Amino acid sequence: MSVELCGLKLAHPVINGSGTFDAIAARQVFGEQLRERFPFAAYVSKTITLAPRAGNPPPRLWETPAGLINSIGLPNKGLDGYIEQDLPRLAELGIGAPGGEGERTVPLITNVMGASAEELARLLEACDERAEIAAIELNVSCPNVHTGLDIGADPRQLEQVVRAVRGRTRKPLIVKLTPNTADVSACAQGAEQGGADALSLINTLRASALAPRVRDNRAGGHAHPWLGGRTGGLSGPAIRAVALAQVAAVAARVAIPVIGMGGVQSAAHARDLLDVGATLVAVGTESFRDPEAGARIALGLQSHPDRSKA
Amino acid sequence: MSEALFGRRLLTVTGNDQLGAYRVLRADDPDGPPAAPGQFAMIAAAEHWGGGEEQRPYLPRAFSIARLRGHECHFLLEHVGPGTRRLCELRAGDGLWALGPLGRGFTAPDDGRRALLVGGGVGIAPLAILQDTLAGDAAAEGPGSAASASATTVLLGFRDRARAEGAALLDGARVATDDGSVGHHGLVTELLAAELQRDPHAVVYACGPAAMLEGVRAMCEHTAVPAQLALEAGMACGFGACYGCVVPRRGGGYLRVCVDGPVVDAAELEHVDEHAGAPA
Numbered sequence: 329m330s331v332e333l334c335g336l337k338l339a340h341p342v343i344n345g346s347g348t349f350d351a352i353a354a355r356q357v358f359g360e361q362l363r364e365r366f367p368f369a370a371y372v373s374k375t376i377t378l379a380p381r382a383g384n385p386p387p388r389l390w391e392t393p394a395g396l397i398n399s400i401g402l403p404n405k406g407l408d409g410y411i412e413q414d415l416p417r418l419a420e421l422g423i424g425a426p427g428g429e430g431e432r433t434v435p436l437i438t439n440v441m442g443a444s445a446e447e448l449a450r451l452l453e454a455c456d457e458r459a460e461i462a463a464i465e466l467n468v469s470c471p472n473v474h475t476g477l478d479i480g481a482d483p484r485q486l487e488q489v490v491r492a493v494r495g496r497t498r499k500p501l502i503v504k505l506t507p508n509t510a511d512v513s514a515c516a517q518g519a520e521q522g523g524a525d526a527l528s529l530i531n532t533l534r535a536s537a538l539a540p541r542v543r544d545n546r547a548g549g550h551a552h553p554w555l556g557g558r559t560g561g562l563s564g565p566a567i568r569a570v571a572l573a574q575v576a577a578v579a580a581r582v583a584i585p586v587i588g589m590g591g592v593q594s595a596a597h598a599r600d601l602l603d604v605g606a607t608l609v610a611v612g613t614e615s616f617r618d619p620e621a622g623a624r625i626a627l628g629l630q631s632h633p634d635r636s637k638a
Numbered sequence: 639m640s641e642a643l644f645g646r647r648l649l650t651v652t653g654n655d656q657l658g659a660y661r662v663l664r665a666d667d668p669d670g671p672p673a674a675p676g677q678f679a680m681i682a683a684a685e686h687w688g689g690g691e692e693q694r695p696y697l698p699r700a701f702s703i704a705r706l707r708g709h710e711c712h713f714l715l716e717h718v719g720p721g722t723r724r725l726c727e728l729r730a731g732d733g734l735w736a737l738g739p740l741g742r743g744f745t746a747p748d749d750g751r752r753a754l755l756v757g758g759g760v761g762i763a764p765l766a767i768l769q770d771t772l773a774g775d776a777a778a779e780g781p782g783s784a785a786s787a788s789a790t791t792v793l794l795g796f797r798d799r800a801r802a803e804g805a806a807l808l809d810g811a812r813v814a815t816d817d818g819s820v821g822h823h824g825l826v827t828e829l830l831a832a833e834l835q836r837d838p839h840a841v842v843y844a845c846g847p848a849a850m851l852e853g854v855r856a857m858c859e860h861t862a863v864p865a866q867l868a869l870e871a872g873m874a875c876g877f878g879a880c881y882g883c884v885v886p887r888r889g890g891g892y893l894r895v896c897v898d899g900p901v902v903d904a905a906e907l908e909h910v911d912e913h914a915g916a917p918a
Contacts, residue, residue, distance in 0.1 A: 348879060349879050350879045350881075353879065356878065357877040357878060357897060358641060358877070359641040361641075362644055382890070383881060383884065385886075386883075386884050388882045388883075388884065389872045393693030394688060396696065400880070403892070615879060618645060618646045618735075619644060619646075619737070619875070624645075
């Protein structure tokens with residue numbers, strides 16, 4: 329089941345979606361068994377920004393039919409905190425550091441977000457200097473400080489941003505596409521033409537929830553958003569069919585590899601994404617229900633033949 | 639603190655008994671590491687989890703471990719939404735997914751302080767295992783030991799008579815009810831104030847509704863009595879991955895209730911806010 333993505337050799341095709349598995353917290357909870365049984369073939373970090381962020385005020389979660397809306401707000405230690413504090417702790421888990429003789433290591437993909445090409449360039453240059461980081465994923469679901477538009481929502485803007493920062497790193501550059509756009513295939517093509525080495529999709533679908541009426545005494549009868557960040561992103565099985573359509577459309581349009589994700593709960597769901605053209609599959613919200621889900625799905629894929637060979 | 643097994647495991651429900659307005663769900667957990675008082679588990683029914691009201695539940699639910707009896711693990715349930723409703727329906731022989739024990743629990747009293755356990759509503763659950771543990775420690779140290787001298791006092795508050803039946807989960811509890819149907823007519827924090835006035839050389843262990851915890855926190859701050867508060871928050875994962883269960887930390891930033899708590903030193907909080915939306 330080993331697979332290659334942009335020169336990275338992976339033990340199997342299942343990785344985590346950014347922001348859905350915190351390896352450092354998981355080690356605190358599960359201890360050293362996490363290292364021995366790490367569930368993903370590569371580890372994708374939470375989104376890292378230049379400056380530290382506390383994240384959105386609570387409430388941050390809302391359960392939907394077969395899904396979850398989150399409005400977390402990208403809390404992170406900032407670039408310096410990530411490099412100084414997180415990289416050594418990840419290395420202790422065998423993530424992102426060359427291991428000793430016979431030691432299994434898990435490649436580290438660092439996800440970064442910036443509100444401008446200048447910010448992204450600084451993030452990419454800093455990541456480029458670190459041997460621990462195998463590849464960089466750009467989170468482009470972020471408003472451009474100059475235009476106010478989501479960087480990833482407009483094909484031409486996305487192409488320009490990727491082209492502007494592409495030269496700042498020699499490492500593989502993955503662009504994580506937003507599904508909140510009129511034409512995801514056009515955005516995919518823009519990212520490819522700008523110089524992306526791979527694409528990942530789908531990110532969460534923009535979503536909102538209103539506070540329950542019974543609890544909503546302060547709102548005076550007006551609709552009142554439940555989430556502290558007002559809107560959030562929908563994930564989980566509720567978005568699986570959307571993900572399958574978008575991954576298929578993008579894989580048909582571009583020549584670069586695609587990492588497919590969105591509502592994957594089982595090997596059968598992962599196989600669907602691989603069969604429509606994904607090279608890797610990411611597991612996200614399902615890991616919240618079962619931290620071992622990535623390993624379970626990777627194991628299941630071995631006995632889930634791809635349709636072309638079936 | 640016990641490390642959780644990596645990955646969820648399938649338990650068998652051994653019983654689900656009515657206790658006033660609550661239910662005590664029991665499940666056989668032969669492989670789970672023993673829980674420390676204050677730790678919790680993420681649980682979900684193995685069958686028909688989803689497809690209820692509004693096509694929920696989807697995520698597992700966080701529950702304090704209320705008691706351990708050999709390999710049997712007990713949870714205290716109150717039906718407040720589609721997840722708790724489904725858990726209340728479970729019967730002996732049904733399957734229960736569990737991940738845990740998770741989180742930081744209570745720490746034992748030191749310098750001879752007596753333990754004051756203060757609970758409200760379904761939040762009394764972690765105080766039951768805490769009382770068992772403190773009693774076990776006292777028994778192990780023998781009569782006349784520091785632990786046995788620091789006998790525990792249990793103060794519990796409920797809305798009404800049906801909920802007050804939950805007090806049977808602990809031994810020797812003094813009860814307050816909002817409607818005066820059982821025990822003291824008023825708030826459990828009024829019982830606490832009297833106890834602290836009588837003897838302030840105590841450590842307070844509290845779990846319950848946000849308003850009660852805030853009352854406990856403010857009182858303990860005012861009287862300089864150490865307090866450990868078991869918090870509740872809506873969680874998607876329970877092991878630090880989702881960052882969804884945060885509460886504001888004194889001095890800025892947030893605590894993750896699942897990995898920085900659920901038991902926190904009261905001094906870490908400026909204020910206990912309304913729970914951040916448990917997916918019930």
